[in-house]
Amino acid sequence: MNTILIVDDHAGFRVQARALLEAxxxxxxxxxxxxxxxxxxxxxxxxxxxxxxxxxxxxEGFEVADLLALDGPPPLVVLISSRQxxxxxxxxxxxxxxxxxxxxxxxxSAIRALAxxx
Amino acid sequence: MAIRVCPDPSAGLCIGSGVCDDxxxxxxxxxxxxxxxxxxxxxxxxxxxxxGVVAAIAVACLAAPxxxxxxxxxxxxxxxxxxxxxxxxxxxxxxxxPNNPTGPMLLAIGLGGALILLGAAPIPWIGTVTQLxxxxxxxxxxxxxxxxxxxRFSSRVDAIGFLVLAITYATVVLVRPAFxxxxxxxxxxxxxxxxxxxxxxxxxxxxxxxRRSLGPIAAAGAITASIFLMNSISIGFGIPNEPxxxxxxxxxxxxxxxxxxxxxxxxRLRMARIAIADLVTELGExxxxxxxxxxxxxxxxxxxxxxxxxxxxxxxxxxxxxxxVELPDDDQHRAVTRLEHGGAPVAVIVHDTALDEDPGLVxxxxxxxxxxxxxxRLTARVQTQLDEVTASRMRIVEAxxxxxxxxxxxxxxxxxxxxxxLSLVLRLARVRLGDMVDPAVLxxxxxxxxxxxxxxxxxxxxxxxxxxxxxxEAGLGPAVQSLADRSAIPVSVEGASDERFAPPVQGxxxxxxxxxxxxxxKYAKATHASVRLRRESDELTxxxxxxxxxxxxPSRGSGLNGLVDRLAAVNGTLEIQSPTGAGxxxxxxxxxxxxxxxxx
Numbered sequence: 001m002n003t004i005l006i007v008d009d010h011a012g013f014r015v016q017a018r019a020l021l022e023a024x025x026x027x028x029x030x031x032x033x034x035x036x037x038x039x040x041x042x043x044x045x046x047x048x049x050x051x052x053x054x055x056x057x058x059x060e061g062f063e064v065a066d067l068l069a070l071d072g073p074p075p076l077v078v079l080i081s082s083r084q085x086x087x088x089x090x091x092x093x094x095x096x097x098x099x100x101x102x103x104x105x106x107x108x109s110a111i112r113a114l115a116x117x118x
Numbered sequence: 119m120a121i122r123v124c125p126d127p128s129a130g131l132c133i134g135s136g137v138c139d140d141x142x143x144x145x146x147x148x149x150x151x152x153x154x155x156x157x158x159x160x161x162x163x164x165x166x167x168x169x170g171v172v173a174a175i176a177v178a179c180l181a182a183p184x185x186x187x188x189x190x191x192x193x194x195x196x197x198x199x200x201x202x203x204x205x206x207x208x209x210x211x212x213x214x215x216p217n218n219p220t221g222p223m224l225l226a227i228g229l230g231g232a233l234i235l236l237g238a239a240p241i242p243w244i245g246t247v248t249q250l251x252x253x254x255x256x257x258x259x260x261x262x263x264x265x266x267x268x269x270r271f272s273s274r275v276d277a278i279g280f281l282v283l284a285i286t287y288a289t290v291v292l293v294r295p296a297f298x299x300x301x302x303x304x305x306x307x308x309x310x311x312x313x314x315x316x317x318x319x320x321x322x323x324x325x326x327x328x329r330r331s332l333g334p335i336a337a338a339g340a341i342t343a344s345i346f347l348m349n350s351i352s353i354g355f356g357i358p359n360e361p362x363x364x365x366x367x368x369x370x371x372x373x374x375x376x377x378x379x380x381x382x383x384x385x386r387l388r389m390a391r392i393a394i395a396d397l398v399t400e401l402g403e404x405x406x407x408x409x410x411x412x413x414x415x416x417x418x419x420x421x422x423x424x425x426x427x428x429x430x431x432x433x434x435x436x437x438x439x440x441x442x443v444e445l446p447d448d449d450q451h452r453a454v455t456r457l458e459h460g461g462a463p464v465a466v467i468v469h470d471t472a473l474d475e476d477p478g479l480v481x482x483x484x485x486x487x488x489x490x491x492x493x494x495r496l497t498a499r500v501q502t503q504l505d506e507v508t509a510s511r512m513r514i515v516e517a518x519x520x521x522x523x524x525x526x527x528x529x530x531x532x533x534x535x536x537x538x539x540l541s542l543v544l545r546l547a548r549v550r551l552g553d554m555v556d557p558a559v560l561x562x563x564x565x566x567x568x569x570x571x572x573x574x575x576x577x578x579x580x581x582x583x584x585x586x587x588x589x590x591e592a593g594l595g596p597a598v599q600s601l602a603d604r605s606a607i608p609v610s611v612e613g614a615s616d617e618r619f620a621p622p623v624q625g626x627x628x629x630x631x632x633x634x635x636x637x638x639x640k641y642a643k644a645t646h647a648s649v650r651l652r653r654e655s656d657e658l659t660x661x662x663x664x665x666x667x668x669x670x671x672p673s674r675g676s677g678l679n680g681l682v683d684r685l686a687a688v689n690g691t692l693e694i695q696s697p698t699g700a701g702x703x704x705x706x707x708x709x710x711x712x713x714x715x716x717x718x
């Protein structure tokens with residue numbers, strides 16, 4: 001129960017996040033650079049948790065999370081962004097995701113704090 | 119086609135009269151432009167002539183009793199009245215219309231009538247003179263009936279008719295051929311009938327202003343013809359026509375009325391000019407083009423009058439409804455008056471040729487049109503400039519907003535991402551090193567991570583100052599809420615929905631709240647503030663109120679001027695209520711352009 005999918009359009013971030021999380025004991029099972037491929041990867045790889053960037057080039061992270069929620073038992077979704085949570089106002093609190101982590105705060109412990117089961 | 123063009127130096131605009139010909143280059147040239155003549159006072163020569171006529175009549179009146187054996191007669195008194203009415207009407211007409219022959223002709227008729235008084239004098243040749251002058255006066259009366267008020271024949275029928283009448287009458291009265299003596303009453307009846315028909319025909323065929331001035335003249339013609347007819351009948355049936363008889367009285371009174379018909383005819387056009395002058399005076403506010411046309415047409419009694427404004431784009435004169443005004447090519451009833459400005463066409467008036475009879479009238483019409491055209495031109499220019507300024511101000515604000523958004527985006531995608539990466543790399547280093555290294559190295563790494571975090575926070579603050587990402591990401595309501603949340607004093611927010619507006623609208627509203635709350639924090643010494651957003655169908659109202667010291671003054675550089683300018687750029691307004699000691703309330707009204715409402 002520690003597989004993770006990283007959906008983010010910045011390749012440098014994906015590399016660093018993967019290294020950081022793997023060093024922290026997680027198994028990064030896949031990466032996607034936009035919303036559509038992220039949806040496909042989530043449906044095929046069935047990760048325990050999806051790290052989902054809000055600012056994707058094709059879909060917003062909020063929309064990808066909503067679409068994943070339609071699939072049935074959804075994977076746990078944690079939204080990430082280089083903006084702060086406050087800049088999304090009520091949209092963030094209303095979205096059906098596990099939580100939000102600012103990118104610079106990303107770490108294994110931050111994820112475990114949100115999802116103790118992962 | 120009669121075309122008028124001539125310089126009007128006082129106004130720098132041209133108006134005038136002259137026949138328009140094509141010059142050698144095929145362009146319209148306006149040879150010898152004539153200015154409308156001002157209404158003249160009687161010249162010395164004219165005054166002398168009028169005085170001479172009056173003196174001659176006076177002499178005739180004084181001499182008549184002597185000629186008749188010293189007995190004044192009712193016959194003489196009536197002729198004095200008769201002559202006097204013609205002289206008075208003639209000299210008024212001549213004064214009003216110096217270039218019109220009607221006035222001098224009436225004077226001449228009056229003189230001829232007075233000379234009849236001398237007919238009884240015991241001088242051998244006096245009978246011939248009085249008969250000649252009486253006949254001339256009658257022929258002149260025929261002439262003036264057929265040419266007034268224009269002063270010229272308007273058709274060949276009138277000219278030929280006059281010649282036939284004049285020759286027939288002169289022959290019957292002066293030559294008196296023996297073979298015609300029995301038919302005299304019949305011939306006089308025929309003459310009067312033809313005269314009546316000619317006069318009525320003129321009136322019937324005339325239109326607009328011509329008919330208006332012809333009305334009284336036609337009435338004078340009808341009276342003249344009736345008198346002739348009555349006389350012919352009285353001669354034919356042997357009814358007495360002596361001073362004191364009914365026929366004689368009707369004849370005298372009728373003849374005395376005739377000159378006033380002419381005078382009324384001449385005055386009709388002058389009345390029109392007064393109407394135009396009144397119209398121009400009353401046009402205090404800018405008349406709409408169609409209103410001007412209607413007013414001119416009504417004042418001049420010319421329902422077919424057209425006003426065209428020159429359109430350089432169309433290369434034609436356009437009426438108020440945008441249709442081209444057709445200039446008559448060859449029409450003796452329609453005249454064209456062109457108005458020019460610095461040699462360039464401005465407007466054109468197509469009107470009845472009768473208006474040409476009074477140059478002052480055309481000048482008045484020109485002034486009215488010029489006033490409107492100039493007003494229109496100025497108003498249009500000011501409006502165009504205002505529209506341009508408004509549009510360009512809006513564009514400047516939009517361009518500024520777009521540029522700020524781009525800079526914020528660049529910071530987000532560039533420096534901010536790098537600082538995020540740096541933070542992750544430092545954390546990764548920290549994880550990989552574990553506890554294997556010198557704690558001092560770990561401490562350095564932690565310091566570096568803290569610096570990166572601080573740099574990121576500062577950068578975010580800077581980016582938010584340039585353009586608040588929340589406005590784009592979450593809309594106006596959350597953006598206003600975040601402003602309230604960051605305020606140093608408590609701020610309550612009402613009406614902060616998720617509704618999205620066009621960027622200029624929500625950008626302006628956000629700017630108003632941001633500046634308003636900044637002012638509250640800086641100057642108001644308030645303990646609480648409130649922000650209220652209210653959406654109406656076509657307007658967003660933003661209200662910022664506080665419980666501070668009030669007395670906010672835009673002239674003291676409190677940033678309120680910037681708000682006013684920013685609102686004006688989107689056609690918005692700002693109300694400031696800030697009584698001393700009773701808090702400040704800013705109310706901004708921001709129009710919502712159609713279709714600018716975006717889904718949330």
